[in-house]
Amino acid sequence: MEKRKIIIFDTTLRDGEQSPGASLKDNEKLVIAHQLARLGVDVIEAGFPIASDGDFEAVKLVAQNVKGPIICGLARTNEADVDRCWEAVKHAARPRIHTFIATSKVHLEEKLKMTPAEVIKRTVNAVKRAKSYCADVEFSPEDATRTGQDYMCDVVRAAIEAGATTINIPDTVGYAEPQEFGDRIRYLFKKVPEARKVVVSVHCHNDLGNAVANSLAAIEAGATQIEGCINGIGERAGNAALEEIIMNLITRKDYYNVTLNIKTREIFKTSRLVSNLTGIEVQRNKAVVGMNAFAHEAGIHQHGILQNKRTYEIMKPEEVGWTGDNLVIGKHSGKHAVTALLEEEGFQLDQNLISQITARIKELADKEKSVEREDVIAIARDITHQLSEEEQFVKLEEFTVTTGSAMTPTASVKLRVYGDLKIAAGIGDGPIDAVSNAIWQMVDPSLKLVDYHLKAITGGTDALADVSIKLIDANQNTFMARAVDEDVIRASAKAIIKGINKALNYRERFQTQE
Ligand SMILES: [Zn+2]
Numbered sequence: 001m002e003k004r005k006i007i008i009f010d011t012t013l014r015d016g017e018q019s020p021g022a023s024l025k026d027n028e029k030l031v032i033a034h035q036l037a038r039l040g041v042d043v044i045e046a047g048f049p050i051a052s053d054g055d056f057e058a059v060k061l062v063a064q065n066v067k068g069p070i071i072c073g074l075a076r077t078n079e080a081d082v083d084r085c086w087e088a089v090k091h092a093a094r095p096r097i098h099t100f101i102a103t104s105k106v107h108l109e110e111k112l113k114m115t116p117a118e119v120i121k122r123t124v125n126a127v128k129r130a131k132s133y134c135a136d137v138e139f140s141p142e143d144a145t146r147t148g149q150d151y152m153c154d155v156v157r158a159a160i161e162a163g164a165t166t167i168n169i170p171d172t173v174g175y176a177e178p179q180e181f182g183d184r185i186r187y188l189f190k191k192v193p194e195a196r197k198v199v200v201s202v203h204c205h206n207d208l209g210n211a212v213a214n215s216l217a218a219i220e221a222g223a224t225q226i227e228g229c230i231n232g233i234g235e236r237a238g239n240a241a242l243e244e245i246i247m248n249l250i251t252r253k254d255y256y257n258v259t260l261n262i263k264t265r266e267i268f269k270t271s272r273l274v275s276n277l278t279g280i281e282v283q284r285n286k287a288v289v290g291m292n293a294f295a296h297e298a299g300i301h302q303h304g305i306l307q308n309k310r311t312y313e314i315m316k317p318e319e320v321g322w323t324g325d326n327l328v329i330g331k332h333s334g335k336h337a338v339t340a341l342l343e344e345e346g347f348q349l350d351q352n353l354i355s356q357i358t359a360r361i362k363e364l365a366d367k368e369k370s371v372e373r374e375d376v377i378a379i380a381r382d383i384t385h386q387l388s389e390e391e392q393f394v395k396l397e398e399f400t401v402t403t404g405s406a407m408t409p410t411a412s413v414k415l416r417v418y419g420d421l422k423i424a425a426g427i428g429d430g431p432i433d434a435v436s437n438a439i440w441q442m443v444d445p446s447l448k449l450v451d452y453h454l455k456a457i458t459g460g461t462d463a464l465a466d467v468s469i470k471l472i473d474a475n476q477n478t479f480m481a482r483a484v485d486e487d488v489i490r491a492s493a494k495a496i497i498k499g500i501n502k503a504l505n506y507r508e509r510f511q512t513q514e
Contacts, residue, residue, distance in 0.1 A: 003259045005201060006249060007225040008242060010036050010296050011045040012274055013062070015075055015203075015239050016229035019280055026276045029038060029058045030065060031348050036230075036274050039266040041242075045098065045227075048074040049088040050081045063092035070136065072096035077126035086133040097130040098168070099123075102138035103147040103155050116218040120155055124162045131163035138166035139507075140203065143174040144171075149184060153191040160192070168223060171214055174207025174237060182204040182217035189222055201225030204240045206232060211240035216248055219256065230274040231282050231289065234242060243267045243288045243320070251315055267322035273346020276381060279468070279482065288320055333365075334358070341373060342380055350382070356383050364464070378457045378466050382484035393418055393504045396497050401431040401489060413438040413493070432492045439496055445504050446474040449496065454488065461484070467495040471503055479503045 015027050029046065036044050046062040047055040071092035075081035077099050088288030089095035094385070101122055103113070108114055112196045114122070121138065130137040139159040144152055147183040156167050169188065171181065185202070189195055202218040202225075215226050249256050250264060271289040275282050284292045290358070294317040309316070317323075323344065338358050342349060361380045365371050395416040403409040411434035412425045424439030436449065451470035456463040468482035469492075481498035485491035 003257055006041045006222055006258045006260055007073075008040075008220060008246065008260065009043040009045065009169065009200070009201060009225050009227040009260060010069075010229065010242060011203075011239065012036070012229040012233065012242075013058070014045040014047050014280070015235060016233040016274070017047070018235045019233045019238065019278065020236075024058075024277060025055070026058045026061055030061050031346075032274060032277060033062045034064045035270050035346060037066050037328055037419065039270050040261040040263045041069055042261055043070040043072050043096065043225075044076060047088075050075065050084040056084065059085075059088035060091060063089050063095065063476060067093065070094040070096050072098050072138065075099045075126070075130070076215055077101040079126075079129060080258075082126055082129045082133075086130070088126075088291070089131070094136065095134050096136040096138060097134050097164075098138040099126045099130055099138065100142050100168075100170075101126070102143050102172075103152055104143035105148070106145050106146065116151055120158045123155055124158050127159050127162035127164050128272055133343055135165070138165050138168055138201070139164040140168040140170050142170060143172045145171040145181065148171065149187050150191070152184075153188060156195065157192050160194050160198055164198065166201055167195060168201035168203050168225070168227065169218070169223075170203035170227075172203075174205035176209065176210065176214050178210060178213040178217040181214045182221040185218045185221035185223050195467060199225050201227060201244040203227035205235065206237040206239065206241075209237075211238070212244045212248070215240045215245050216256075219249070219258065229271055231280065231286070233274070233278065233280050241287070243271060247288050247315060247320065249321075264319050265321040268323070269344065269346050269479055272344075276346055276377060279381070279480070287384070288315075289322075293317075294322060299314070324470045327385075327508045341376055345377055345380075347371075347382070347384070353380075364486060367462070368392035372457075374457045375464050378484045381482070390506060391508075392501055394497050394500050396493055397421065399438070399489070399493060401434060403431045403434075409434040411435040411438045413442070415439065415442050415497075417442055421499070431489055435489055435493050436496060439493065439500075442501050444504075447500060448469050449499075450478075452492070454492070457484070465491040467491040469495045469499050470494075471499040473503050473507070477503070477506060479506065 017024055033044055049059050057074045071089055073089045077086035083495060085097050101119055110478060127137055141152055141155045183312055200223045202215055202223050204214040220222040223470055228240035228242040230242055232238040246262050249258055249260060251314055268289060282323060284290050335354055337360050339354055357380050361371055365383040370476040397414040397416055399411060399413040402410045408427050409431045410427050414423045422442045424438045424441040426434050428434035428437050450472050453468045455466045457466050464484055464486060465488040467482050471479045479499050479502040481495050481502055483491050483494035485500055
């Protein structure tokens, strides 16, 4: 029997970008899209064009520049959404419009306030309108897994009749169980035989940790397109992790007997790129792409591995492009070594940025003996995340802190705020708290620090400190910032000030126009 081809639909730039804390600039989305094309995904969902002008521009940019995959945009079932989506994706060699409407009872009654018949009518209109622009049209009944199976089949039948070429069944809220979800797909093929003539896809969320298992169950039931995100990022608990689905299908090809376009050696690089640009870390024990995924700690395992790797290793690290070497950069390492390492990590930087990063590394190497891979990445992130186009309304001039086992930590901080030099003192539970309290006396008190995270990049008391923070303003807008420094207090002050500048830039741009 001929092997079925599984279409890999990547929505890292759309659903993944909706991850709490992630936000990508247009050029960062383009860099990720190019890497997804190298990985060999079949479809890239680049964004939701009507959501904002930024989203529209990003989808258009990807459609204009990325060759190979189908470029898809998301649209609700109203005309304005479909039209706007087409304006963004039409630049692609192979455009796709993906339109969706909720079909579950709770969504119909509470959100849409529409009857089941009205939803079918809206579906048909939207698919027909999309079809008038574009041959390739995907339709999703949102919250399908909490929709009655027969009504779901009615909506799907109407969408196919109107011209949809892909039908996607989303487990929008991550509610399904694998066996049950597979049965739902089987039921769909039975009740709607015309579904065999189109592509049947699934889109699973991970709220109960079942996203990958549900996707695989759907493949067994006959689905031929899988939607997901690199590293499993996405709304709430995230989407199905594409790299895990891919490696299931490849490692267990004896079981699934399907084919893919994917170049697995690009997986690790893609994972690191997405993590580096979104700022969402990959957990160490994550399947396939975690730092520990190929580490063998137990003595008995190490012994087995030394005898023959197959004893405990079901995938080869190099198969997913995991190089494993912790390349150490010293003060004599030049730009080439730094560029090579950063490219391996998915960064694509111009010479000017590489020079800045190399200079910071040399500075650090002068103080420490060696600089590890993670240090280099942290510095690169720090420099690339600096506000380039934004104004520095608040600048850190200097600070001093005194602390000890028998005294209250006290800080004095000197800032330049809108050009004026200001000095304030603060006390706190610790030296960072003291510095933070001093800073807040000089800046807008309606901004509040709501989250603070400190990470030591590499082991040892001389490790680089990586601080990320979150601020909110009076209107509940959130601003994230991070900074890296050898000094934990300086890293904290820099991160807080970066966040304040982000908030002030936002205010200048959007609120003064009201
Ligand atoms: Zn989703």
